Amino acid sequence: MGTVDEFALIRLLTGGKQSTAFQREGGVETGIGDDAAVVNVNPGTQLILTCDTMTEDIHFKPVTMRSRDIGFKAMASAVSDIAAMGGKPRFALVALSLPRQTPLERVRSLYEGLYDCANRYGVRVVGGDTTSSIGGMTVSVTVIGETAAGQALLRSSAKVGDVVFATGYLGRSAAGLDWLLQRNLPLEPEGADAESLAYAKLVEAHCRPLPQIEAGLALRQSGLCRALNDVSDGLSSEAWEIAEASGVGIDLIEERIPIADELYTYAAASGKDPLDYVLYGGEDYELLGTAPAEHALELQIALGKAGVSLHLIGYVNGEHSGVRLIRSGGEVMPLDKKGYNHFNDVGGKDGV
Numbered sequence: 001m002g003t004v005d006e007f008a009l010i011r012l013l014t015g016g017k018q019s020t021a022f023q024r025e026g027g028v029e030t031g032i033g034d035d036a037a038v039v040n041v042n043p044g045t046q047l048i049l050t051c052d053t054m055t056e057d058i059h060f061k062p063v064t065m066r067s068r069d070i071g072f073k074a075m076a077s078a079v080s081d082i083a084a085m086g087g088k089p090r091f092a093l094v095a096l097s098l099p100r101q102t103p104l105e106r107v108r109s110l111y112e113g114l115y116d117c118a119n120r121y122g123v124r125v126v127g128g129d130t131t132s133s134i135g136g137m138t139v140s141v142t143v144i145g146e147t148a149a150g151q152a153l154l155r156s157s158a159k160v161g162d163v164v165f166a167t168g169y170l171g172r173s174a175a176g177l178d179w180l181l182q183r184n185l186p187l188e189p190e191g192a193d194a195e196s197l198a199y200a201k202l203v204e205a206h207c208r209p210l211p212q213i214e215a216g217l218a219l220r221q222s223g224l225c226r227a228l229n230d231v232s233d234g235l236s237s238e239a240w241e242i243a244e245a246s247g248v249g250i251d252l253i254e255e256r257i258p259i260a261d262e263l264y265t266y267a268a269a270s271g272k273d274p275l276d277y278v279l280y281g282g283e284d285y286e287l288l289g290t291a292p293a294e295h296a297l298e299l300q301i302a303l304g305k306a307g308v309s310l311h312l313i314g315y316v317n318g319e320h321s322g323v324r325l326i327r328s329g330g331e332v333m334p335l336d337k338k339g340y341n342h343f344n345d346v347g348g349k350d351g352v
């Protein structure tokens with residue numbers, strides 16, 4: 001860290017031009033600088049609290065993400081958990097553990113990405129913690145959001161007869177990661193444009209996921225959404241979470257699952273099945289949910305007005321528990337409860 005000590009580092013990260021007046025507005029009574037932050041919340045709301053961590057070599061490596069992307073994605077993955085509740089993100093706390101020899105520029109870039117994401121979603125960074133680390137770097141982001149009281153969208157609300165929907169395309173992040181790991185080259189310097197890379201959209205999906213806050217809010221406000229989850233560990237794993245929490249079965253229909261062109265292209269070129277990325281890849285940060293079948297069209301129209309396209313990819317079935325895939329030929333295939341799991345297998349991809 002050169003000549004910068006812990007306190008100077010905090011001042012640098014939180015006091016400079018990156019942390020504009022914006023970070024001290026929006027309900028922040030006392031922000032960074034005291035023992036804790038004091039914030040105002042709107043009457044009639046409930047708080048939504050979540051925390052997600054990114055650790056070097058587990059969530060990122062020098063060949064997969066730049067510092068700026070790490071900061072952006074650490075904030076994005078925590079904000080995504082607020083989206084998954086249909087909430088509005090408001091405040092964040094950032095805990096950083098850094099090896100002592102970390103170049104100052106690296107931390108600065110990380111914070112640029114972090115503020116970039118926070119500003120985009122109206123999140124005020126009101127505090128955090130900074131420590132040294134004898135291992136790699138760890139970034140942990142706590143986000144506090146809010147929602148109208150009693151209206152948070154839970155995993156446990158799916159009902160038999162619901163349709164299952166997903167926002168956006170799944171599987172691209174995992175394919176982007178695969179490509180980056182195979183390529184195994186140091187990334188271009190900070191600020192280099194991801195567009196210059198082949199498979200830029202896959203890389204973008206991996207490095208700069210956009211949490212679906214607008215979609216989550218529109219789903220809640222529609223009053224038509226039942227269960228909701230964000231896709232961090234893969235479609236199969238998240239569908240299992242909804243099925244188990246709701247005590248129902250979920251059938252996913254293969255031909256209804258949208259696959260992005262760039263994922264097809266990459267999978268074909270590397271001899272992989274694109275559906276494997278969709279089902280077991282993770283880190284998409286799209287939303288997966290359920291809604292009463294009779295309101296599916298109405299919901300699609302309401303979300304369309306908010307600029308979000310919902311793909312109807314399955315339905316909730318009362319005749320089994322767990323998750324099944326209805327193959328294009330009609331074959332019914334039970335899906336393993338697998339996806340990313342931190343304590344299984346080296347790649348974390350084995351079953352539970």
Ligand SMILES: Nc1ncnc2c1ncn2[C@@H]1O[C@H](COP(=O)(O)OP(=O)(O)O)[C@@H](O)[C@H]1O
Binds near residue numbers: 050051052081232
């Ligand atoms: N170390 C922990 N202590 C307390 N609660 C935890 C811990 N780790 C995870 N949780 C909680 O367990 C649940 C599942 O966590 P996780 O799978 O990380 O959720 P998500 O995939 O939505 O980020 C969440 O409610 C989370 O807050």
Ligand SMILES: Cc1ncc(C[n+]2csc(CCOP(=O)(O)OP(=O)(O)O)c2C)c(N)n1
Binds near residue numbers: 064
């Ligand atoms: C170098 C590297 N290897 C593997 C992965 C894949 N990966 C790491 S964590 C993870 C799942 C999502 O992270 P997690 O901490 O489980 O988030 P949460 O479910 O808590 O939101 C995936 C797919 C990666 N991003 N980078």
Ligand SMILES: [Mg+2]
Binds near residue numbers: 051052053
């Ligand atoms: Mg988590």
Ligand SMILES: [Mg+2]
Binds near residue numbers: 052078232
């Ligand atoms: Mg999460």
Ligand SMILES: [Mg+2]
Binds near residue numbers: 232233340
């Ligand atoms: Mg996880």
